[in-house]
Amino acid sequence: MPAVHALDYLAEKTHPPAPALCVLFGDEPFLKGLLLAELRKTVLGDGEAEFALTRFDGRSADWRTVSDELLTVGLFGGGRRLVVVDDADDFVSEHRGHLEDYAARPSRTGTLVLVVPSWPGNTRLAKHTAASGLAVECKSPPQARLVKWLATLARDRHAAKLEREAAESLVEIIGPELGLIDQELAKLAAAANGQPIAADLVQQLVGGWRAKTAWDMLDAAVEGRTRQALVELDRLLLAGENPIAIMGQIAATLRRFAAATRTIEQTEASGGRPNLRQALELAGFKSFVIQKSEAQLRRMGRQRTGQLYRWLLEADLALKGTSSAPARARTVLEQLVVRLGAGA
Helix, strand or coil, X not given: CCCEXXXXXXXXXXXXXXXXEEEEECCCHHHHHHHHHHHHHHHHCCCCHHHHEEEEECCCCCHHXXXXXXXXXXXXXXXXXXXXXXXXXXXXXXXXXXXHHHHHCCCCCEEEEEEECCCCCCCHHHHHHHHHCEEEECCCCCHHHHHHHHHHHHHHHHCCCECHHHHHHHHHHHCCCHHHHHHHHHHHHHHHCCCCEXXXXXXXXXXXXXXXXXXXXXXXXXXXXXXXXXXXXXXXHHCCCCHHHHHHHHHHHHHHHHHHXXXXXXXXXXXXXXXHHHHHHHCCCCHHHHHHHHHHHHHHHHHHHCCHHXXXXXXXXXXXXXXXXXXXXXXXXXXXXXXXXXXX
16 A cells, blocks of 8 residues: 555554554654554554564664564564664665565564655565555644644643644644644643643743744844844743744744745746735735735845745754754754845
8 A cells, every 4th residue: 555644544543453564754753653652552452562562773783683573473462573673764775675575575473663764655665565564654744734633632642622723823833843742732731721722821831932032033034133033042042942943933934935935936927917915825924914024025035035945944954963963953043044134
């Protein structure tokens, strides 16, 4: 079967027995964690199943050791084994032939789970997996679907009812960082004390001065007040704010500016006359900020807003990869702030 999204898999009330080869791919670690928990339950059941679970680091694991674990009959979990190879990109590259043979003639005693950042569907291994295994995409879903799913997450993990406006506020403040959202949901559920989680509670406990500071920082950056923007960024970082959370909050607005620019360019390319206000509305800006957003878009200019998607992608990859350390994360955010204000 073709790859499925993690939310589709999690939405199923019951799952068939897990196949011998499962692949979790994508850049959202929280979803991978949920999927691993679900697969563990499916393969091993409850009780003392941890004795039938083995995890390897894909950067140092070898095929013989992994294969031996798969072939060993477990004393618990109904005799099944669950073997997980984390960060398995190098493992897949080095042992692709063995994995292709395994996918074609899978083990009857165990399930192998490969956790990888990407999974091209045109490889022989991917085709074997599609035929007899399971591949699950673990990427943050589009905003509309994420907002809807957060109600399910709040109910299932925190026994709380999350109102839609509250979910929208969470995504607006934090961005599509599911692990951080889940942490805030735990705090909100405790504060709500059995009552529905409303948007004002989100603003009170999650937003507060930090949310306001992030908005002030963004306003200053796009309006050319770069020094002030860097001061606001420094305040957030010194207060312990997570750089990924800061990025998530400002990225939502910047993506709207980028979308508005793209709409304008498409209108011009088709021979039409672009309407800036209408482009901003189509991009998702609320009516009460349209006037300010229009002025900010004009200040940044077409050359800058046309590069926003690329800048955001570069910053996101850096924060989740080579620049995840605090000092480097600060540099990534500072560079983005300077880029935004340089053309104003």
